[in-house]
Amino acid sequence: MGDMYTKVGAWLTAHGIDPLTVPIDSDLHIEEGAAGRELHYEAFVLDADGRKVADERGNLYVEPRAVPLTAEPPKHWQPFRKPTVQQVEAERDKAYRERAHFVAHLASLYPSQIAYTDPDSPDWAVVTIEGPTGQMSWHVAPDDMDLFAHVEWQNGLVLPWDGHTTEQKYERLQQLTIRPKRGL
Template identity: 60%
Template sequence: MTERFTADTITDDALDTLYAERDQARRIAVALENETAAQAARITGLREQQRAAASAALSLRAQTPTAAQTTLDRIRSANNWTDVWTALGMYYGMKPEKAGAEARARRRSGVIAGLADAEQRLHSARRSTKRAETERDRLAAEVVRLRAGEQQPDPNRPIALCTAPEWIWHWNRSAAESRLATAQRVLDSARQASTCFEGNHRNRLDQLQRRAEQAEAERDAAYRERAHLIAYLAALHPSHIGPTDPTAPDWPVLIVETPAGQMSWHIAPRDADLVEHVEPTGGTHQGWDGHTTEEKYRRLRELTRAALEELEQPPAP
């Protein structure tokens, strides 16, 4: 049985084998055509000879020994089947012309039957050749597709130093077992590299997450500390608190009216317990006077200086 090649096993030697098989199939088809014609002729002749011999044997029993002997002598001396059939026809009372015509007709029938059989075999051989050529063309196209982009490397250079096209050249000429082993090594290396990268990435993310949580805790602590000081300042001066900032409705604004001017701060919702003594903002309270952050802390510094000056003054007698 002819080996069937696939895209994974096709090689230059395999293509040469397919070409050789195609040429051999064509030669066999021609030989079959000639041999079939010869065999058909011989088979037809043998059949006719057997039929004629049987008919002659039966007829000779009813004929005179002289007529029978004459017919047998003619058959033995015949040079071809036409002469045999002519002798038999004359034995049964046919004229030589009619017996010869009958013999030629029978021969033509045998030849036609033989040619039909040979033609059928020839068609079968042609179909086999066509299938072989189609398979060859398919495999050749598959080889072209698989080898697209490859480049023959320098034989003196190690495979590890090859370029991508040169590596593909080596891959396309490797056995299936070698390809599977190489693919497994690549996958193992990729998994190991991915594991190392992901592990380090996760560690880095965990570190960043811890830093973010620490920074958030420190920020909340700073807000809490500031809220303590603001609550104390609000206890010293007229103050009110309410959600007066539409850009931050969850953070109420605490406004302190001091001799140095108005000051205001946003209070975190979690620090609301520290300013429960401050009355809510109402219609009688003065709203934000438009001071900036810089102006607020300038006023706070002025208030601090005034308080220090007051403390430095000698007590009244």
């Protein structure tokens, strides 16, 4: 790995780029530009004295840059582009959907109800399941509500929350998982 960093550093230097100004997780790829192939990368924003510029929280500013490609990349080099916000959100939503399928199934096995009960997340319903190992609850994304048509809706009268934490919820789920199977 260190050898590849050295080779990529030399390649950047050959393009007039100081490798120390390029973040380790920088976008680094080749694109076709108006004047030919270009090396696209991100670099730290530097002040007049060559120091990296940061915001009030200490996050370093980076900016996209491009230079004409004058040398081919090192052997085994792989282009890299950080995922976009939209790609990250799509992956997150996919994970929420998977979890929602599981919770919907669990809600079909035990007494459960769903209601809008969290003032901090008013658009997300909360499904509460009363399992044999104790109460468990999950927030449900608005896009996943179609999976919960079988769960009893509550407008005002809801099962009182027993105060369980996330850790307790997953301990209860683990206990439910390892219970002896009956009737199989």
